[in-house]
Amino acid sequence: MNSNYKEYVGGQRNVNTFMYLKKASHILLNQAKTNEEGSFYNYMTSMLTSAFYLEAYLNHSGFKFYCVKNITENESYWKDFERLNPEEKLKKWSEIICLKIDHGRRPFQTFKEIFKFRNKLVHGKTEIINVNQIQKASEEYTYTQLPKLNWEKMVNMQTAERFLNDAIKMVEILNKEAGFSSTELYTLASTSTVSQLRSSEQI
Numbered sequence: 001m002n003s004n005y006k007e008y009v010g011g012q013r014n015v016n017t018f019m020y021l022k023k024a025s026h027i028l029l030n031q032a033k034t035n036e037e038g039s040f041y042n043y044m045t046s047m048l049t050s051a052f053y054l055e056a057y058l059n060h061s062g063f064k065f066y067c068v069k070n071i072t073e074n075e076s077y078w079k080d081f082e083r084l085n086p087e088e089k090l091k092k093w094s095e096i097i098c099l100k101i102d103h104g105r106r107p108f109q110t111f112k113e114i115f116k117f118r119n120k121l122v123h124g125k126t127e128i129i130n131v132n133q134i135q136k137a138s139e140e141y142t143y144t145q146l147p148k149l150n151w152e153k154m155v156n157m158q159t160a161e162r163f164l165n166d167a168i169k170m171v172e173i174l175n176k177e178a179g180f181s182s183t184e185l186y187t188l189a190s191t192s193t194v195s196q197l198r199s200s201e202q203i
Contacts, residue, residue, distance in 0.1 A: 024049050025046045051086075051114045
């Protein structure tokens with residue numbers, strides 16, 4: 001290409017962050033299943049990322065509802081929505097789209113559990129567990145028999161799968177009831193660009 005020419009590029013890239021988080025959770029879950037070494041940490045991170053995915057979708061929906069059509073008029077409403085915690089966001093968004101949520105059944109039954117786990121780690125602190133019991137001696141399992149925190153007990157393949165699968169189902173239900181296109185639920189990002197070659201004198 002002639003070095004006297006430069007390429008002008010203009011456009012925009014719409015990034016669906018919630019989809020990156022969904023993909024990350026899925027990859028971590030698969031890695032934990034296929035490689036036992038470090039699997040606890042991959043399950044733990046997959047579960048945590050499922051929570052991030054779910055909240056990122058709620059943010060995506062709120063921003064789309066409040067800001068895309070008329071950002072000047074609705075920007076303050078979006079800021080109020082953004083400040084809510086995940087449970088409040090779900091309640092507000094379900095009211096907006098007139099969806100009655102059954103928290104006693106999956107997938108929405110898992111919502112509070114997901115964010116309870118997320119909050120324990122995001123706001124993590126050192127905790128002490130006192131032990132006073134008699135147990136069968138076993139050199140091989142001495143450490144695994146030590147008591148665990150509640151969030152540690154939750155970390156396993158079954159719970160990690162349930163967190164991700166139920167988060168996906170919740171997003172699909174919320175998206176459908178909002179009347180949004182399902183295309184975004186399978187797209188990491190979309191790009192629209194205009195490219196044109198110009199001589200250096202024209203730039």
